[in-house]
Amino acid sequence: xxxxxxxxxxxxxxxxxxxxxxxxxxxxxxxxxxxxxxxxxxxxxxxxxxxxxxxxxxxxxxxxxxxxxxxxxxxxxxxxxxxxxxxxxxxxxxxxxxxxxxxxxxxxxxxxxxxxxxxxxxxxxxxxxxxxxxxxxxxxxxxxxxxxxxxxxxxxxxxxxxxxxxxxxxxxxxxxxxxxxxxxxxxxxxxxxxxxxxxxxxxxxxxxxxxxxxxxxxxxxxxxxxxxxxxxxxxxxxxxxxxxxxxxxxxxxxxxxxxxxxxx
Amino acid sequence: xxxxxxxxxxxxxxxxxxxxxxxxxxxxxxxxxxxxxxxxxxxxxxxxxxxxxxxxxxxxxxxxxxxxxxxxxxxxxxxxxxxxxxxxxxxxxxxxxxxxxxxxxxxxxxxxxxxxxxxxxxxxxxxxxxxxxxxxxxxxxxxxxxxxxxxxxxxxxxxxxxxxxxxxxxxxxxxxxxxxxxxxxxxxxxxxxxxxxxxxxxxxxxxxxxxxxxxxxxxxxxxxxxxxxxxxxxxxxxxxxxxxxxxxxxxxxxxxxxxxxxxxxxxxxxxxxxxxxxxxxxxxxxxxxxxxxxxxxxxxxxxxxxxxxxxxxxxxxxxxxxxxxxxxxxxxxxxxxxxxxxxxxxxxxxxxxxxxxxxxxxxxxxxxxxxxxxxxxxxxxxxxxxxxxxxxxxxxxxxxxxxxxxxxxxxxxxxxxxxxxxxxxxxxxxxxxxxxx
Numbered sequence: 001x002x003x004x005x006x007x008x009x010x011x012x013x014x015x016x017x018x019x020x021x022x023x024x025x026x027x028x029x030x031x032x033x034x035x036x037x038x039x040x041x042x043x044x045x046x047x048x049x050x051x052x053x054x055x056x057x058x059x060x061x062x063x064x065x066x067x068x069x070x071x072x073x074x075x076x077x078x079x080x081x082x083x084x085x086x087x088x089x090x091x092x093x094x095x096x097x098x099x100x101x102x103x104x105x106x107x108x109x110x111x112x113x114x115x116x117x118x119x120x121x122x123x124x125x126x127x128x129x130x131x132x133x134x135x136x137x138x139x140x141x142x143x144x145x146x147x148x149x150x151x152x153x154x155x156x157x158x159x160x161x162x163x164x165x166x167x168x169x170x171x172x173x174x175x176x177x178x179x180x181x182x183x184x185x186x187x188x189x190x191x192x193x194x195x196x197x198x199x200x201x202x203x204x205x206x207x208x209x210x211x212x213x214x215x216x217x218x219x220x221x222x223x224x225x226x227x228x229x230x231x232x233x234x235x236x237x238x239x240x241x242x243x244x245x246x247x248x249x250x251x252x253x254x255x256x257x258x259x260x261x262x263x264x
Numbered sequence: 265x266x267x268x269x270x271x272x273x274x275x276x277x278x279x280x281x282x283x284x285x286x287x288x289x290x291x292x293x294x295x296x297x298x299x300x301x302x303x304x305x306x307x308x309x310x311x312x313x314x315x316x317x318x319x320x321x322x323x324x325x326x327x328x329x330x331x332x333x334x335x336x337x338x339x340x341x342x343x344x345x346x347x348x349x350x351x352x353x354x355x356x357x358x359x360x361x362x363x364x365x366x367x368x369x370x371x372x373x374x375x376x377x378x379x380x381x382x383x384x385x386x387x388x389x390x391x392x393x394x395x396x397x398x399x400x401x402x403x404x405x406x407x408x409x410x411x412x413x414x415x416x417x418x419x420x421x422x423x424x425x426x427x428x429x430x431x432x433x434x435x436x437x438x439x440x441x442x443x444x445x446x447x448x449x450x451x452x453x454x455x456x457x458x459x460x461x462x463x464x465x466x467x468x469x470x471x472x473x474x475x476x477x478x479x480x481x482x483x484x485x486x487x488x489x490x491x492x493x494x495x496x497x498x499x500x501x502x503x504x505x506x507x508x509x510x511x512x513x514x515x516x517x518x519x520x521x522x523x524x525x526x527x528x529x530x531x532x533x534x535x536x537x538x539x540x541x542x543x544x545x546x547x548x549x550x551x552x553x554x555x556x557x558x559x560x561x562x563x564x565x566x567x568x569x570x571x572x573x574x575x576x577x578x579x580x581x582x583x584x585x586x587x588x589x590x591x592x593x594x595x596x597x598x599x600x601x602x603x604x605x606x607x608x609x610x611x612x613x614x615x616x617x618x619x620x621x622x623x624x625x626x627x628x629x630x631x632x633x634x635x636x637x638x639x640x641x642x643x644x645x646x647x648x649x650x651x652x653x654x655x656x657x658x659x660x661x662x663x664x665x666x667x668x669x670x671x672x673x674x675x676x677x678x679x680x681x682x683x684x685x686x687x688x689x690x691x692x693x694x695x696x697x698x699x700x701x
Binding site: 027087088153157158160161162163164170171172173174176177236237238239240241242 | 421424425435436438439440441442530531532534535536537554557558560562566569570573
């Protein structure tokens with residue numbers, strides 16, 4: 001059941017992405033709004049796909065990279081949908097929907113293959129770790145996507161070749177707002193994810209630090225994100241610098257959480 | 265029925281001539297024009313860039329002389345002299361229709377895609393209706409023109425991008441800020457240019473305005489006009505730190521704001537962007553300010569360059585708009601051609617009705633029909649006639665839209681004997697003619 005629902009969710013995300021890009025090409029606010037609705041429908045189906053995991057016997061863990069990516073995509077879409085109700089953000093769907101599609105599609109390709117027996121005796125730490133870390137990473141990802149669009153628009157404005165005002169894209173101020181809010185919410189969740197990960201390791205091996213590749217890279221990524229937060233909220237970093245940092249931070253986090261696993 | 269358009273525009277006549285021809289209230293003159301024999305219907309479009317008369321007539325040459333004379337002597341209530349003739353242009357039938365559509369779509373305007381002309385064209389048509397000068401043909405032509413203009417706006421980008429410096433500034437502000445209602449603008453200077461720009465920004469929702477000027481009185485005057493507060497230049501550092509938009513246009517040989525001063529103002533803003541519109545010549549803001557991350561600096565040349573790029577983008581859309589005009593003109597042509605069938609169809613219906621009524625009278629008396637029976641027979645005969653005529657009338661309308669439709673109309677008149685004396689046709693044969701009759 002999981003794969004078909006994931007496939008449907010991925011298809012809806014893809015449809016949302018196509019609608020958003022068509023809206024951009026045709027300068028149609030109506031298409032942009034339609035893309036948000038389709039994205040929301042995709043998120044609902046995606047939730048059903050994730051929920052179906054728990055009905056499986058035995059339930060597959062979320063620690064599989066594809067499943068974790070799928071969960072991150074869902075949280076990211078959810079956060080975007082929540083934020084876009086407060087600001088003129090529908091245009092950000094051009095980036096959020098394709099990324100969500102990749103996340104859901106990765107999970108649709110294959111079912112998690114990790115044996116649940118591997119987590120016997122760890123209690124709820126594995127799931128708490130994956131849920132919190134994925135949610136944190138998803139929000140930092142959203143911050144990075146907003147940063148990416150911010151940099152594109154900033155560059156056009158600075159070079160005195162501004163984008164057409166009729167293009168249904170968010171303003172710099174709205175994008176900076178997404179960057180700030182997503183980072184402010186994402187970093188505490190990521191911190192909790194790292195903490196629960198350590199508790200998981202402690203419950204299994206009796207030590208908080210096992211020195212695995214995943215642990216090393218995750219801790220490094222957390223450190224990078226901590227620097228982003230300090231620069232943004234402590235040192236009064238400018239909007240453009242914050243956008244560059246968000247894009248870089250998310251790229252590093254993605255590599256640390258997914259890339260390292262895939263390369264290992 | 266012919267359509268004639270005679271007029272002058274910014275392309276053919278200098279402003280002083282257009283001014284002399286522009287009539288503040290052209291309706292009395294229009295009433296006189298349609299009262300003349302040569303013109304059936306007329307609409308006068310009078311704007312600052314054009315004066316045009318669109319008319320329908322059954323005698324083109326006579327109407328041409330009449331409309332030219334009207335423009336030269338009657339519209340302006342004085343004789344403008346023969347030199348006006350060289351500034352007049354003339355379009356007939358298809359060209360006239362196309363011209364009306366192009367004007368309504370702003371494809372013939374001085375500023376391509378400007379929105380005012382559509383409203384002016386609507387006003388002109390409304391005036392003609394009021395003066396009872398517009399009839400079915402010009403009514404249809406102008407409705408078609410309005411629909412075409414709507415299509416052009418929806419399907420092309422010919423009117424999308426702003427061309428004035430003030431409107432460009434508003435568009436840029438919308439790309440930077442989510443909204444202008446909660447933003448603070450600092451006006452450095454109190455001249456006309458700055459006032460025009462701030463008016464456009466106020467139209468987009470800007471509410472909090474501070475005016476700083478060397479002369480406090482002028483700052484107070486502008487602040488009063490735009491609902492802001494007046495300040496001296498000594499308050500500039502504080503005002504700059506609070507501002508989201510800076511509009512500068514003050515006469516000064518050197519820039520009033522340097523990069524260091526703006527950078528100092530940015531420090532407490534924690535990344536809040538500052539949009540600087542420098543309308544001063546020489547510049548009021550150092551060009552180096554542009555290098556600061558969260559500052560978006562546009563001077564007069566930058567804004568003009570954006571406006572020029574927008575104008576070029578509009579011109580690229582011209583071909584698509586012209587194609588739409590061509591399609592819509594074809595529709596109007598078809599409608600106008602279908603009008604040729606109207607007299608034939610009317611005759612056909614009248615003849616059929618006469619026959620029906622006469623036959624009914626002939627049988628109603630001897631049969632001594634009661635009221636209910638008579639109504640039933642009335643309904644039956646009317647229904648029969650309508651159903652029998654429906655197909656030929658539809659075919660005649662369709663045929664009239666085609667070039668060879670005239671022949672079909674002739675055949676119909678012959679077959680149904682429509683050119684005969686109406687009284688003579690009231691006695692149709694009692695029965696179908698047999699082969700040996």
